[in-house]
Amino acid sequence: MNLATLKLTIEGFVATVTLNRPDVRNAFNETVIEELTGAFRALGARDDVRAIVLAAEGVAFCAGADLNWMKKMAGYSDAENRADAMTLATMLHTIYRCPKPVIARVQGDTYAGGVGLAAVCDIVVAVDTAHFCLSEARLGLIPATIGPYVIRALGEPTSRRYFLTAERFTAATAQRLGLVHEVVAPDALDTTVGALAAALAENSPNAVRECKRLVQDLSGRDIDAATIGDTADRIAAIRASDEGREGVRSFLEKRAPSWRAPV
Incomplete structure (x- = not known):
């Protein structure tokens, strides 16, 4: 696959899809969304892939929507906005319904749509220094397309709080709330993710x-x-x-x- 915003590797039965826009904290734009959708569709159909790790380069896992993309969306018509939102919704659902198990390797802060990206994964491993935030309300927006997955992860009462307040919370809190499965020191992240991927590949x-x-x-x-x-x-x-x-x-x-x- 010819990828501009992602890196893709396959080792053994485990594929790793890496968000590769560290200069913008791995924020989404049209290209990221298109490439993630295509990558997960392709990997889901491969017999030589039994588990997928979703990772990211740089200090942040994913900061949500790219600012330049958001500026462009501000001038969209209602029909254009809906079509654009559907591409994001389709990408999230493609990962969620991918027939292969997906592990999120969260090495840094995860905001807005990035929380949704983690929520569509089957297993989430985060470093203890990571923070999470459903920040949409600060910008006059709502976490709509990610909502079904985040609400499933957090539950309705907790989602009401964090959707409305846009508070930042720690990886430890994310684990207590059910969004994150394992919280580890940064130097243990790859070992933990690798062990989980190996266990999945054995089954x-x-x-x-x-x-x-x-x-x-x-x-x-x-x-x-x-x-x-x-x-x-x-x-x-x-x-x-x-x-x-x-x-x-x-x-x-x-x-x-x-x-x-x-x-």
């Missing part, structure tokens, strides 16, 4: 994909007859799948499953 690719979809599909659903039937259908299908059968056989035969062999 059945099909089971990991279906586990991710299961959590997303069941979140917020009533536990009614339809949900119960859906879960029964899913486990029946996975038991009958090639990897499901191989996993059980390998366990009983006390050997490594075939997906751990080199491809």
Whole structure:
């Protein structure tokens, strides 16, 4: 892929997508959004990728919208603004629904849309010096396209507070609130992310994909007859799948499953 704002590497079964605009704190613009969407669509379809790390260069993970992009948007018509917002919403949903698990490697401050970028990832690891802020209200804006994902991560009461106040909060607070899973010292960031990525790559690719979809599909659903039937259908299908059968056989035969062999 010919990328202007990202770096992309694949090592073993793990792809790393790195935001590469450190001079503007890795802020979004049209190119970043387009390239992130394309990269995650492409990686999600690759059999040789089992986990994706979303990283960033420089002191900030992501500062939200690029100022020059925001200046240009100020002159947009209503239709242009909606079309532009839909590209961002599509990018977020593409990462959220990527069939491969995504780890956010948060090495620095994360503001506005950057919080949404972290929230669409499956696992978030942040350094203990990072700060987070849903800063939109300070600018007369709202965290709309990122809202569904941030609210799922933080919950409604906490989202009400931080959407309205635009307070800055620490990585430790982000972990307590559910946005961040692991908080580590800067020198432990790569080791922690690497260990998580390796664990993901060890598991059945099909089971990991279906586990991710299961959590997303069941979140917020009533536990009614339809949900119960859906879960029964899913486990029946996975038991009958090639990897499901191989996993059980390998366990009983006390050997490594075939997906751990080199491809």
